[in-house]
Amino acid sequence: MIEGSQIIAIADMDPAARQRAQRAHPSVQVTSDPAEILTSTRIDAVAVISPVWTHYELTKTALMNGKHVFVEKPFTLTSAQGEELVDLAERRNLRIMVDHTFLFTGAVRKISQLIDENALGKLYYYDSTRVNLGLLQHDVNVLWDLAPHDLSIMDHVIRESPEAVVATGEKHLNDYEDVAYMTLYFPGKTIAHINVNWLSPVKVRMTLIGGEKRMVVWNDLVADEKIRVYDRGVKTTSQEGVYKLLVNYRSGDMLAPQLEQVEALQLELRYFVDCITSGQTPFNDGRAGLRVVKMLEAASESLRHRGSLVKL
Amino acid sequence: MIEGSQIIAIADMDPAARQRAQRAHPSVQVTSDPAEILTSTRIDAVAVISPVWTHYELTKTALMNGKHVFVEKPFTLTSAQGEELVDLAERRNLRIMVDHTFLFTGAVRKISQLIDENALGKLYYYDSTRVNLGLLQHDVNVLWDLAPHDLSIMDHVIRESPEAVVATGEKHLNDYEDVAYMTLYFPGKTIAHINVNWLSPVKVRMTLIGGEKRMVVWNDLVADEKIRVYDRGVKTTSQEGVYKLLVNYRSGDMLAPQLEQVEALQLELRYFVDCITSGQTPFNDGRAGLRVVKMLEAASESLRHRGSLVKL
């Protein structure tokens, strides 16, 4: 439905899903065999919407067959896979776009703008809570399932790369952690933290971003006023001859800016088509996806030690 | 004002505080010298309400002079100090009560009752967020300032002791961490997490407790319905011949039980007087205070390595 593009074929292993797809798109080819799509000469770009462990194989085949690829997050299961795909795409001059949908929402665009304009000042911390009841995954833990949202947003809005990761967590129901916590250290003293949980009785999507000049609270579950910008802060000054630091708390207005009313996925897909057409590299390209996978890999290593500092 | 007790004397280094005290209690002795209290033969018990680094010295002197001691949290700066004080009190048959006020609130009493009755089932996690703007302390970091509340509550309601701690955090304004995170592992797979922050634009006091049978959300900032008990959960069953676990989500009623309307500090002080009179050991005694100090000590060691597993 994106201007400049056309849906040619849909592959799905599940017969019921194929039936639904065919009903919704009567004129489109529907198949159980992804190879029909990946090798079709009528197709320029594919979307890989499938379990994580299949991303590498499907994306690789698509690239080998000269196709641009839009792929769900997390990009790949390992950074080695991700690096291979990024290299392959560059050699073939093909676009990879990793589906970090949140980057296209009005909320994240506003946060990004605030940081770009230095409205927050030096960043102290980025603290996200993303918890709910289910959906337990059977092939990845809760960090790989939920944290990519936060990691891709941080990667996008924080103008630095984290240098080290610590992750803790616990498994209660199967072989994958269902409750987990992740700390990321940045060179400039920004600290980031992600709290993810599949066993929470209530759904929470709350991010606090503390800066020297202003602070942001992003509550993604409210209909209005998702982003609140607080003109609040702390200043310390040391006075000569004074033993203690003088601490000054500033408490000013709160502003909830009107956000762009955009349909994020639509915007992202249009951007995908634009990048293919213009040859431009998307900001959420394979390299962005790879950076997120590297953070997840480091977190997994830390988790194996029940929490240890893993350098990136 | 507690029945069975009488305020005899108040010591404070600050002249303005002494003036206020004298005005409020015209018939009470007000002094700048704590020794006058600690050595007075007219006094049976003292309350040590002073900076953490003074707790050990003041409490020790009080015990040496045969006085029962009520002391603010955290109990001491080191577990060695705490152990010495606990031993001293036991040898002299004196009571130490550590001011873990939250244990006397309607909310914590309800949580404790729910766990005692096994209404929550096996505990999966205990997750607390305790953040606000300020008040930066000048002698301890944010973990030592805010986490004792959570640690003392956990120590009281969870029927196990944690076996290991991981803590991460960052300093932005002075030499003490102002943002910190702490994970505690329990032998039975309960995981606890504490998020404390002096640089948050908004105040949050939110604890999630996930159990196999029910889950609790405790929001201490609302006037009513601080405790909400969710009849929600996840069950996994493995069926023969079936590759995946079957996951079953249960979503039932939510109950916000009416809490006891108590003035926690009053209740605690009355309990202190009762314990002195009856010779009974308070549940929030020096040993309880010491357990909290040991967790904080372990967290500090982990923090020094920017996050590492420290056994308790």
Added chain:
Amino acid sequence: MIEGSQIIAIADMDPAARQRAQRAHPSVQVTSDPAEILTSTRIDAVAVISPVWTHYELTKTALMNGKHVFVEKPFTLTSAQGEELVDLAERRNLRIMVDHTFLFTGAVRKISQLIDENALGKLYYYDSTRVNLGLLQHDVNVLWDLAPHDLSIMDHVIRESPEAVVATGEKHLNDYEDVAYMTLYFPGKTIAHINVNWLSPVKVRMTLIGGEKRMVVWNDLVADEKIRVYDRGVKTTSQEGVYKLLVNYRSGDMLAPQLEQVEALQLELRYFVDCITSGQTPFNDGRAGLRVVKMLEAASESLRHRGSLVKL
């Protein structure tokens, strides 16, 4: 799509709407002329989804042609029209169903059940606030636009009919009241009140129902816990020889019952088909729609006097 039914034809005056309809339902007849539907011999039932002032004409024609009718709220512009349609349908043994969708939601079904079981006791009041920014209507005022929801719910759950109405309001932007208030008196001392407003900066959908035994707060805008049942109340007792009434406030638990997860409109349409098939009279029939119109008519008369008691 409702089992036992089939969509045969769609009529719309708007060419763009016709295009969308045809795309969504390629095999269905799409026309600009409602008469094609109303007189078709292939059609048993029609849905009248059109401006209020057209309901009477379209419904009448449909009934004259032997069709059952599903019609949007409010049923008609006047009670005379409504009465004529109800009579006509009864004479022809046809069903009219007025689209009071809320009656099919999990929330209203729960409220209805609570009242049926006498869980609330004698009803003191029913107080609804239904405000938001827009959508200004050009043919009816805000009472006729928004209050039918509340009136149909009250009519359904309160086991009495109101005896008198008072309405106040004001026009600011066009010839129709955009802010209005409506009080309904019931014989048994229940009082109902509706606050509707097209000029509110925030959206509110909040209903308080006070009973002698329990009280309900229904917040329709939250995802979870829409219905909260408070075990709270007031009891007065007069003691012999005591001048004042003794007032006793009871403050017990709050329960947020799990609601049925139903798609209300689907349920309603299935019920429409069932009623047609079985010959059963729907509870939201023309008479129910007529009762709501009579209350609106009385409110309009009261509004014309800027507030006066109008008997029903």
Added chain:
Amino acid sequence: MIEGSQIIAIADMDPAARQRAQRAHPSVQVTSDPAEILTSTRIDAVAVISPVWTHYELTKTALMNGKHVFVEKPFTLTSAQGEELVDLAERRNLRIMVDHTFLFTGAVRKISQLIDENALGKLYYYDSTRVNLGLLQHDVNVLWDLAPHDLSIMDHVIRESPEAVVATGEKHLNDYEDVAYMTLYFPGKTIAHINVNWLSPVKVRMTLIGGEKRMVVWNDLVADEKIRVYDRGVKTTSQEGVYKLLVNYRSGDMLAPQLEQVEALQLELRYFVDCITSGQTPFNDGRAGLRVVKMLEAASESLRHRGSLVKL
């Protein structure tokens, strides 16, 4: 304790209250006979904090004895009483201040400032909900108990006087309405509405103020951000040759301005002493109190007819 003033004597009929007063103010004269205060030559001003039906007598005696009077709201039981007192005070050149404490809060001061600066534009409506469980009064109905807050605020911030009143309500527990609603019409098309209720399971203190340029939501129960200013509105334009009005909805930023952190009652009492000292007429003088009483009187008359338009 207010600078420039001194507490000389306290009168109370209740022995227990007298005991508490004497303990709190050991050097103050405490008596059961108000006449001792009202006639004392050592006293310049009295505060009448007593049941409404005693206001007239006590205030009159105080004025007759040359004393300035601070009196609780509502000022008097009847407007005749209020007028007499206002006249008496003017003839004797004495100040009356009616305790409309809300006028001194940061929230109302901000609303007043916004309206003074014309930040809201032409006012469409003022809509207040003030409900909670209890405290049932035994000498006045819920309108006389709770509405004076709203009426005094409206009187202060709206630059017009209402021209007519409609009130509805019901009695359930004793001889006074416990649920009531009041509409006030202003000449310039502002409409005001007050919803008061002693039988609500939850406490609500919410006021919506809609203006042509901006709209305000005041939630007095939240700790922060009590006042939210919405840059939202509706504009209608009529275009030549176009049948319908064009309606334009504007949805911009929301600002929660930092409010002055003041202790309202302290500020009010200081203002009382200032007005006495300087001879200045307080804005919340007897005339302001009288305007509120007249609105309540009109509301009572309307209530007697179960809702009818009563001119002011």
